[in-house]
Amino acid sequence: MTARTLPWDWHPGVIPENVELRTGAYLETTYSFQFYRSRLPVGMILGANSSAYMGCMFDLGTKACFQTGENTLLNGLWLICDQRVTIGDSCLLSWNVVIMDTYRASPRSDRRRAMLRQFAGTRSPEAFAGQATKAVTIGNNVWIGFDCCILPGTTIGDGTIIGARSVVGGQVPPNCIFAGNPAKFIRSIAPANAPAEQQENYHD
Amino acid sequence: MNPANDMTPPRPNAWEGGQLPVGVTLGDNTVVNGKAAFRRVASRQPDALVIGANATMDGVQFSIGPGARIRIGDYCCFTSAVLMAEEYICIGSYVLIGWNTVIADSDFHPIEPALRIADAVACSPAGAGNPRPPVRRAPVIIEDDVWIGPNCAIFKGVRIGRGAWIGPGSVVTRDVAAGACVAGNPAKAVDTP
Numbered sequence: 443m444t445a446r447t448l449p450w451d452w453h454p455g456v457i458p459e460n461v462e463l464r465t466g467a468y469l470e471t472t473y474s475f476q477f478y479r480s481r482l483p484v485g486m487i488l489g490a491n492s493s494a495y496m497g498c499m500f501d502l503g504t505k506a507c508f509q510t511g512e513n514t515l516l517n518g519l520w521l522i523c524d525q526r527v528t529i530g531d532s533c534l535l536s537w538n539v540v541i542m543d544t545y546r547a548s549p550r551s552d553r554r555r556a557m558l559r560q561f562a563g564t565r566s567p568e569a570f571a572g573q574a575t576k577a578v579t580i581g582n583n584v585w586i587g588f589d590c591c592i593l594p595g596t597t598i599g600d601g602t603i604i605g606a607r608s609v610v611g612g613q614v615p616p617n618c619i620f621a622g623n624p625a626k627f628i629r630s631i632a633p634a635n636a637p638a639e640q641q642e643n644y645h646d
Numbered sequence: 647m648n649p650a651n652d653m654t655p656p657r658p659n660a661w662e663g664g665q666l667p668v669g670v671t672l673g674d675n676t677v678v679n680g681k682a683a684f685r686r687v688a689s690r691q692p693d694a695l696v697i698g699a700n701a702t703m704d705g706v707q708f709s710i711g712p713g714a715r716i717r718i719g720d721y722c723c724f725t726s727a728v729l730m731a732e733e734y735i736c737i738g739s740y741v742l743i744g745w746n747t748v749i750a751d752s753d754f755h756p757i758e759p760a761l762r763i764a765d766a767v768a769c770s771p772a773g774a775g776n777p778r779p780p781v782r783r784a785p786v787i788i789e790d791d792v793w794i795g796p797n798c799a800i801f802k803g804v805r806i807g808r809g810a811w812i813g814p815g816s817v818v819t820r821d822v823a824a825g826a827c828v829a830g831n832p833a834k835a836v837d838t839p
Contacts, residue, residue, distance in 0.1 A: 499745075520745055520746070520796065522796075538746055538797065540744075540745065540746075540796045540797055540814060540815075542796075542814065545795070545839055547742065547793050549811065549827075549838050549839060551740070551791035551793075551808075551809040554740060554742065554791060554793060555721070555740045555791065558700075558721040558722075558723055558740050558742070559700075559721060561702065561723060562675060562700035562701075562702070562721055565677070565702065589746075589797055589815075590815075591795070591796065591797050591814040591815040593813075593814060594839075607815070607831075608815075609797075609813070609814060609815035609816075609829065609830070609831075622831075623815055623816075623817070623830050623831035624829065624830050
């Protein structure tokens with residue numbers, strides 16, 4: 443199999459073999475794979491017509507899997523994934539969003555010291571591998587504002603908006619606005635399939 | 647695995663930008679990646695930036711004012727952090743700092759509205775050479791074994807005690823006790839993750 447490159451790429455990298463780009467998916471640069479280490483048969487799927495722009499960093503450990511649905515926009519996502527992160531269809535992720543399914547750190551400082559000693563010797567991110575993970579699942583039609591952090595174990599329901607600079611953990615319900623640090627419920631919004639009279643009109 | 651995209655191999659005392667600026671000292675086996683790392687080092691101190699041994703500064707930007715200093719211990723690992731010193735930032739050993747975190751020991755501009763107008767004028771192209779009003783500043787001290795997540799902000803006068811854990815996205819404006827876990831804006835005590 444010949445190495446896959448991007449004709450418009452400024453970085454002299456290749457797309458890893460176990461990354462699946464579905465029809466119409468757009469990837470701005472292979473620099474996004476600088477820390478990509480997944481060895482699963484399929485480590486990452488960028489769904490049909492989904493796009494990953496410059497500033498995205500797919501920092502996947504050897505056993506990690508990341509997947510997006512269709513028409514999802516990743517505008518500078520920093521993904522820290524050692525297990526599984528799933529994003530649905532038609533999601534909009536703003537710049538400098540961090541999604542992590544692991545802290546890549548032990549709560550015990552003596553263990554962190556051992557990791558840092560190993561890293562200084564090898565300079566391999568594997569020094570931070572093997573820590574606790576909790577998968578992250580983001581539904582369809584979720585909009586995440588800039589500079590947000592999505593913490594390990596988070597699930598976000600369909601249609602929800604996460605305000606800019608929020609730090610989100612736990613279970614976020616569908617069709618609501620959730621914001622703050624720590625993020626909390628602000629209010630409900632009408633689902634995408636609600637009748638027209640229930641939809642909010644911001645243009646009157 | 648993708649050999650073409652592997653991290654660059656370590657070089658002792660290395661900075662890919664070449665010659666280190668005056669006042670910058672790196673310990674054995676310490677690596678600094680990123681050509682913009684020292685672009686804003688304006689300090690005239692002989693010890694403007696001293697980093698210990700076995701540290702990794704990946705995409706970190708150092709902004710150091712004329713009279714300011716930054717000191718970092720051994721075995722630290724920072725990723726794309728921004729360190730802005732107008733006085734003194736002191737970081738111990740075995741400290742981890744996540745992506746996009748900012749540490750600043752100064753407000754950089756006055757609080758008082760009238761002084762802020764004067765500062766804006768002095769900073770403008772028309773104000774070249776005019777003295778700027780005084781600005782509040784206070785050293786930031788981060789002790790050994792502290793873990794700081796991505797997207798955090800650590801502000802002036804803060805001391806973070808040994809082994810503390812600063813959750814992702816935290817905004818830290820008050821001291822953090824040794825061994826504490828904090829998160830939020832403003833950062834408050836939380837359960838261990």
